[in-house]
Amino acid sequence: MSGSADTASVGATKAEFPEVPFAILNADGSCDPEYRELIDDADVVRVLQTLWLNRVIDQRFLKLQRQGRLGFYMTSTGEEATTIGAAYCLRDDDPIFLTYRELGALLWRGVPLEMLMNQLIGNGQDVNKGRQMPIHFCFRDWAVPSISSPVGTQLPHACGFGYASRLRGTAQVPLAFLGEGTASQGDFHTALNFAGVFRTPCVFVIRNNGYAISTPESQQTASESLAIRASGYGFPGIRIDGNDFLAVINAMGQAVERARGGGGPTLVEALTYRIGAHSTADDPSVYRSADEPERWRALDPLERLTAHARWRGLFSEEDERAWRESCEARISALVTACEAWPPPPLETLFQDVLRDPGLQLRRQRDRYLAYLRVREPDAHEVP
Amino acid sequence: MSESKSMNMIGALNQALDLYLERETNAVILGEDVGHFGGVFRVTAGLQEKYGVERVMDAPLAEAGIAGMAVGMALGGLEPIIEIQFADFIFPAIDQIVNELAKYRYRSGAQYAPKVVVRTPYGGGIRGGHYHSQSPEAHFVHTPGLRVVFPSNPYMAKGLLLAALECPDPVIFFEPKRIYRASQGDVPLEYYTVPLDRAWTMRHGEDATLVAWGAMVPICLEAAALAEGEGYDIEVIDLASLAPYDSATVERSVTRTGRLLVVHEAPQTCGFGAELVAGVQDVVFPYLEAPLRRLGGFDTPFPYTLESHYMPSADRILFELRELIDY
Ligand SMILES: Cc1ncc(C[n+]2csc(CCOP(=O)(O)OP(=O)(O)O)c2C)c(N)n1
Numbered sequence: 001m002s003g004s005a006d007t008a009s010v011g012a013t014k015a016e017f018p019e020v021p022f023a024i025l026n027a028d029g030s031c032d033p034e035y036r037e038l039i040d041d042a043d044v045v046r047v048l049q050t051l052w053l054n055r056v057i058d059q060r061f062l063k064l065q066r067q068g069r070l071g072f073y074m075t076s077t078g079e080e081a082t083t084i085g086a087a088y089c090l091r092d093d094d095p096i097f098l099t100y101r102e103l104g105a106l107l108w109r110g111v112p113l114e115m116l117m118n119q120l121i122g123n124g125q126d127v128n129k130g131r132q133m134p135i136h137f138c139f140r141d142w143a144v145p146s147i148s149s150p151v152g153t154q155l156p157h158a159c160g161f162g163y164a165s166r167l168r169g170t171a172q173v174p175l176a177f178l179g180e181g182t183a184s185q186g187d188f189h190t191a192l193n194f195a196g197v198f199r200t201p202c203v204f205v206i207r208n209n210g211y212a213i214s215t216p217e218s219q220q221t222a223s224e225s226l227a228i229r230a231s232g233y234g235f236p237g238i239r240i241d242g243n244d245f246l247a248v249i250n251a252m253g254q255a256v257e258r259a260r261g262g263g264g265p266t267l268v269e270a271l272t273y274r275i276g277a278h279s280t281a282d283d284p285s286v287y288r289s290a291d292e293p294e295r296w297r298a299l300d301p302l303e304r305l306t307a308h309a310r311w312r313g314l315f316s317e318e319d320e321r322a323w324r325e326s327c328e329a330r331i332s333a334l335v336t337a338c339e340a341w342p343p344p345p346l347e348t349l350f351q352d353v354l355r356d357p358g359l360q361l362r363r364q365r366d367r368y369l370a371y372l373r374v375r376e377p378d379a380h381e382v383p
Numbered sequence: 384m385s386e387s388k389s390m391n392m393i394g395a396l397n398q399a400l401d402l403y404l405e406r407e408t409n410a411v412i413l414g415e416d417v418g419h420f421g422g423v424f425r426v427t428a429g430l431q432e433k434y435g436v437e438r439v440m441d442a443p444l445a446e447a448g449i450a451g452m453a454v455g456m457a458l459g460g461l462e463p464i465i466e467i468q469f470a471d472f473i474f475p476a477i478d479q480i481v482n483e484l485a486k487y488r489y490r491s492g493a494q495y496a497p498k499v500v501v502r503t504p505y506g507g508g509i510r511g512g513h514y515h516s517q518s519p520e521a522h523f524v525h526t527p528g529l530r531v532v533f534p535s536n537p538y539m540a541k542g543l544l545l546a547a548l549e550c551p552d553p554v555i556f557f558e559p560k561r562i563y564r565a566s567q568g569d570v571p572l573e574y575y576t577v578p579l580d581r582a583w584t585m586r587h588g589e590d591a592t593l594v595a596w597g598a599m600v601p602i603c604l605e606a607a608a609l610a611e612g613e614g615y616d617i618e619v620i621d622l623a624s625l626a627p628y629d630s631a632t633v634e635r636s637v638t639r640t641g642r643l644l645v646v647h648e649a650p651q652t653c654g655f656g657a658e659l660v661a662g663v664q665d666v667v668f669p670y671l672e673a674p675l676r677r678l679g680g681f682d683t684p685f686p687y688t689l690e691s692h693y694m695p696s697a698d699r700i701l702f703e704l705r706e707l708i709d710y
Contacts (some may be wrong), residue, residue: 071510071687122688130688133512144637148470149514184443188473212444214420287420344686349689353682360652361682367694368681371702 015264017129017236018254021057024246029307031246036312037089038246043308047088049323051080051302053106056111056327058276060335061120061134069339070120072134076242076277078293079207081301082106084230085248086205086268088255095143095161097154097176100135101207101274105177111142117334129352130344145173151182154248155191155204162200162259173259174202179213181268183229184220192267196233201259203252203268207242209274214287227228230267241315242270243301246308263283273299387571392563395570395702396426396502398497399458399544400464402574404434407462408549412439413449414502416468423468424504424563450476450501454483457497464548470505470557471514477522484553485528486625488617500552502544504560506598506648507694512687518597518649518680523555525624529555530580531626537568537602543623544576559598566601582629584636588618591704594633594659596622599646599695606700613701615708625655629652634666641672644706646695651679673710678703 025033037216039047057286058075063132065073083104089098096105106116113126121136122130122189128138128146138146145161148154156158158176182188195202206248209219230237240253255266273296277284284293297303303363309315315323348355348364357365386628391396404410412427420439422430431439442449449482453463467473471667473480478500507516515583523531530552533637534540538556559566585600586607593603607617618636622628637643643663656677664675678695686693 016695130686131513132686132687133510133515136512149512150475181444184445184448186445187445212415213423214416215441215444219441282422336457343688346689346692349686349692350681350683353684358682364651374702375698 005159010116015165016263017238017258020238020240020254020274022239023241025244025308027305029309029311031308032345035179035246035250038250038261041314044305044312045315047084048302048305048309048315049179050084050104051108051305051329052320052324053107054080054255056303056324057103057116057303060331062280064277064335069307070134071122072280073101074135074279075104075276076101079209079298080298081245081248081270081305082205082207082242082270082272083177084108084160085205085245086126086177086252088249089252090173090175090377093143093170093197094172094256095174097145097161097181098147099138099151099154099177099343100147100149101179102177103135106139106142109144110140111137111139111144113330113334116336117138117338118341121338121341123338124220125338125341125343126344129348151186152185152270154180155179155187156194158202158204159195159198161190162195162202162265163198166201171260175205175258176202177205177207177257178252179212180206180208180210180217180226181215183218183226185330190283192230192233192265195265196235199264202265203259204265205252206267206269207272208269209272211278211288213278213282214284223271227269235267237267237269239269239271242272243299243304245305271279272301275300282379290332322332323328340358385571385573389567390537390570392534392537392558392566393424395541395545395699396558397428397430398570398572399429399548400430400435400515401433403464404430404438405658406574407548408437409460410462410464410592411456411459412440413453415442415444415449415468417466419442422466426502426558427466440500444472446472446476447479450479450484450499453499454479454487454497454688457499462498462548464500464502465494465565467501467503468501469515470513470519471517473501473503473519476651480523480529480555481526484648486493487528489528494645494683496551497553498551500547500556501554502556502558504563505557506559506560506561507685507690508598510687510690511685513684516685516690518557518647520555520557520657521649522549524655528553529626530624531557531580532624533557533559533597533622535559535597535621535623536566539572539583539621539623541570541654542575546579547573549576554579557597561598562601577623580624580627580629582632583621583623584618584647585616585621585630588616589640589708590638591644592618592620592633592640593644593646593700593704594620594622595646596625599634599639599648599659602695602697603646603700603705604699605640606704608705609697613705615704617704617707622659628659628662630659630662630666634663637667638670642710643667643675644698644703644707645677646700647677648694649680650682651677652682654679672709676707
């Protein structure tokens with residue numbers, strides 16, 4: 001990946017979007033005083049805590065998956081400055097259209113950990129009734145629509161939601177995430193074109209983490225930037241260092257404000273790196289050298305924000321250790337509690353296809369229950 | 384006798400692709416992660432190394448582009464073999480497959496007949512939830528102009544894939560991913576084909592006929608073995624090709640047994656079982672001892688936690704068979 005231009009705005013879009021720096025944090029954690037006000041001390045600590053919580057959850061669920069206690073898992077290690085930073089700039093009722101790699105956005109939004117874990121485990125307490133694979137979250141009360149596996153399908157949704165928001169006067173600004181691989185999908189181009197044509201309030205954030213499973217960014221696009229595509233759709237695209245929390249909130253804050261103020265959509269390309277495997281089903285050693293992630297660890301968003309906090313005199317090593325330990329303990333207790341819940345009741349299998357099950361499905365259900373009554377007379381309560 | 388080797392379905396498919404790329408220099412492979420990585424299920428492992436990046440291509444993440452590009456490649460004289468990483472992700476490509484690939488020969492008065500083989504892993508049983516479990520064959524069977532083929536074991540996989548590759552028609556080749564590795568068997572190392580559009584009797588029996596394809600074939604064989612323990616003699620037919628399909632073999636069987644149960648994973652309503660029972664009933668009606676019956680998935684999206692209830696099992700097949708035999 002390239003892209004260490006000193007300014008982030010590209011092409012014809014410069015005029016529309018204020019100049020924003022590609023990166024803000026210096027190597028020693030300091031920053032130019034004018035950017036210090038982007039975030040106050042209390043929030044720096046809260047963000048760091050969220051970042052740590054994200055890491056602890058990722059590590060724990062990766063382990064649970066290896067132990068066979070979870071079907072599947074995907075980490076977002078290395079990308080949290082982008083996921084948390086983008087969510088940081090939103091109002092609580094701004095919908096977040098997610099992919100499977102933005103746990104940080106949900107943590108920042110404040111979705112209770114227990115609800116996240118019930119989904120990951122797929123137990124009977126899951127608000128989605130255990131119907132989807134782990135990480136395919138949906139929490140309407142937190143303005144988080146349902147995550148889908150087919151990549152890119154959420155992008156036109158964000159555009160449509162933005163249109164609804166304007167027409168109904170709710171002033172909500174939808175945020176949609178995608179990976180750089182997904183920028184190859186038709187839905188990405190369609191969404192951007194519609195957003196441009198209807199000037200919908202919304203922000204698209206590309207987590208350019210270098211890979212789509214095994215496929216490097218260089219095989220997704222011949223263009224040197226993804227941000228530049230926005231100008232072809234008539235709105236600004238900007239490229240930032242996605243591992244620099246301050247650069248993320250600086251750019252995102254302006255994009256969200258612009259959308260809320262009627263200025264239309266923005267495309268933000270955040271350069272970052274997927275430190276872990278694509279998923280628990282992936283083996284990255286086949287397609288990248290072991291030292292490549294190590295090189296990126298030097299740019300770890302957690303380290304960089306920690307350095308910044310220390311520069312401000314916040315979040316000492318002792319604070320960090322105490323917080324990490326409290327996260328570990330909290331997650332351990334929650335995992336035990338969430339694993340103890342039984343699976344969703346059998347009748348949920350047949351619900352919610354339409355509002356009420358139709359005749360064919362009712363008959364299928366009755367026949368299956370008849371079978372179960374014969375095979376395991378005590379096992380299932382008949383609804 | 385030519386040499387053979389015990390291998391799983393992935394190895395058998397890989398061999399078929401290797402042999403075909405070697406023989407037919409116009410054949411190319413295009414798909415997500417199929418090149419250097421060798422595919423997320425490793426079916427194309429080693430092929431880019433052997434045949435180069437021009438013939439084994441990593442595609443950008445866009446199924447519509449993959450399918451559309453393949454149609455164009457075929458119009459231009461190549462023989463594209465595309466991989467859709469999971470059958471669930473074939474839907475972004477549906478316009479290119481259904482409106483273009485399937486209709487090109489007909490609409491051009493056969494001036495052009497783009498031939499593309501679409502390989503795609505399908506089916507449940509891997510804890511894949513809604514989008515890594517579906518069996519969308521009915522959509523394609525319902526699209527005139529496509530062949531739809533399902534291997535059920537390594538021998539069939541290699542032979543059917545080579546036949547699909549030789550066939551002048553577009554083929555949707557559904558690979559049962561749940562038994563990619565579990566299904567193991569002797570496979571000749573040489574080039575051979577298994578003819579398309581015929582069904583295969585996998586087990587002879589007199590009391591009832593089970594018809595299935597892909598991953599449901601071994602489940603039906605298991606059910607037949609269980610049924611044998613109860614004194615029932617069950618015939619099992621692997622349909623292998625759903626479009627066009629060999630109704631004659633099924634009719635001959637049901638004429639003898641008087642009973643038919645079709646088993647598939649896809650939702651029952653409008654699943655291929657509906658076609659099969661309707662398609663054979665004219666011929667078999669006078670011989671029936673029980674109604675023609677289907678056992679499919681429920682008419683719901685494919686579930687996650689409750690997956691085991693959704694998938695037809697050998698035990699449920701036995702339950703249905705018992706009822707048909709005692710009818
Ligand atoms: C339509 C579709 N095709 C294929 C897949 C399989 N798949 C899952 S994730 C993925 C790569 C996505 O890469 P990217 O968009 O860069 O996001 P990242 O995983 O790097 O966060 C692929 C190919 C899918 N989920 N959906």
